[in-house]
Amino acid sequence: MNKTDRPAISVVAPCFNEEGVLPEFLQRVGAVLDRLAATAGPEAAGSGSTEIVLVDDGSTDGTWRVMAEAAARDRRVVAVRLMRNHGHQLALTAGLSICRGARILIIDADLQDPPELLPDMMTLMDEGADVVYGQRRLREGESLFKRGTAAAFYRLIGRLTDVEIPCDTGDFRLVDRRILDLLLAMPERHRFIRGMVAWIGGRQVALVYDRKARVAGESKYPLKKMMGFAVDAITGFSVVPLMASMTIGWIMAAVGFAFFLYSIVGWFLGVNLPGWTSLMAAIGLLAGMQFLMLGVIGAYLGRLYDQSKGRPLFMIRDIVGGDR
Incomplete structure (x- = not known):
């Protein structure tokens, strides 16, 4: 695809049983994209166009119905349904492989990571960043156990690998198309995307923010999945x-x-x-x-x-x- 044909921004969000939060997510993301489109200059890639790629990771509630209805109402929305539940990282990979934007915002649909930070991320990228990642200062709505194990995990993997993976970060980040193309060229199945992005390198800049509690629904990462995710991360980046x-x-x-x-x-x-x-x-x-x-x-x-x-x-x- 030619650069002039690309949307300026793609927002990619994997979804699993997010029926309750998706309407508010789409409303808030749409409002942010509208503001960016209104202030975009003619030099912006894709003439200020945007897209929202939602990936249904085998949901068992009405998530797909909400996504399909949103796609029918708003031409920016692209709804993708997977054959079955593949897990968060592979669902995210599916969305990233379909999106077409010159810049790509990776965000979860639960609204713990505020889409309103996108303009600040865009500013940092305009200043030369290849990746702008959200770094959590506070984590509302999470138990002491989860905060403690998350902190221990990032410090452990920092000692086990020579790749500098920032502490207190998730997949919430804005990446340049060049970085995304390199990421998609990496074929491993057991994916730890935040670590893979860190491994690619380039200029990666932190944006510190306060993470909110979920707007609706329950966490999709119970202890068993968290442990499996940690094993994938360690075995994928350290011997x-x-x-x-x-x-x-x-x-x-x-x-x-x-x-x-x-x-x-x-x-x-x-x-x-x-x-x-x-x-x-x-x-x-x-x-x-x-x-x-x-x-x-x-x-x-x-x-x-x-x-x-x-x-x-x-x-x-x-x-x-x-x-x-």
Whole structure:
């Protein structure tokens, strides 16, 4: 697509059971885009045109109906329905692969991240930023446990990888088309998009804001999904857990050798060595560490197996709206 044919801005939002919040989301995003269009100069890419790409990630409520009706009313809205639930990161990837804008705002539909920050993001990008990411100062409506585990996760992954992934950030960001094209060229299935964007590099600038509570509905990231997301992030950006198995192996070998020397010295000195307790403790420790390391290796191997099958990242059922 020629640069002059592109919309100036695409807003991409994955949705899963967001029937209750979508009308307000569309109203607020539409108002922001209207204000930007009214102030856009003739030099803006796409002559100030905009689009909103909504991706239904296998919702079980009326999310698709709301999206399709919005697409019928507003030509800026493009409604995409996936064949089944693929998960947030792949649903987001589907929307990013369809959007056409010169600049792309990634945002969740729950309105915890305010779309009204888009003009400020646009200003930072006008000043030369390739990516403008939202960095959370406050996180309203989230439990102490979730805030604590999120903080611990970002600091852990910062130590495990040489990619600088900003703390206290999500997928809420404005990216340039060049960055998006590079992102879409990355084929991995287990995606950690905020880390992938950080890996690409370029000039990435933070915009600090206060994250609000959900307008409606419940969080789509319970503890189980959060843990799976953390595993995907760590295995996708660090081999430190694999290398740790070698370190632990050397430590356990040293412990075993020390027990060997202890046994030999005791035999020469005629000392009655402890039997059952020490033997079971040593066996239990060694076996536990072996199974732990096998689990780490299995996590990496399982991801290699998934990637080797070469299946599509997502499957689209319907696209409604725009000029599709």
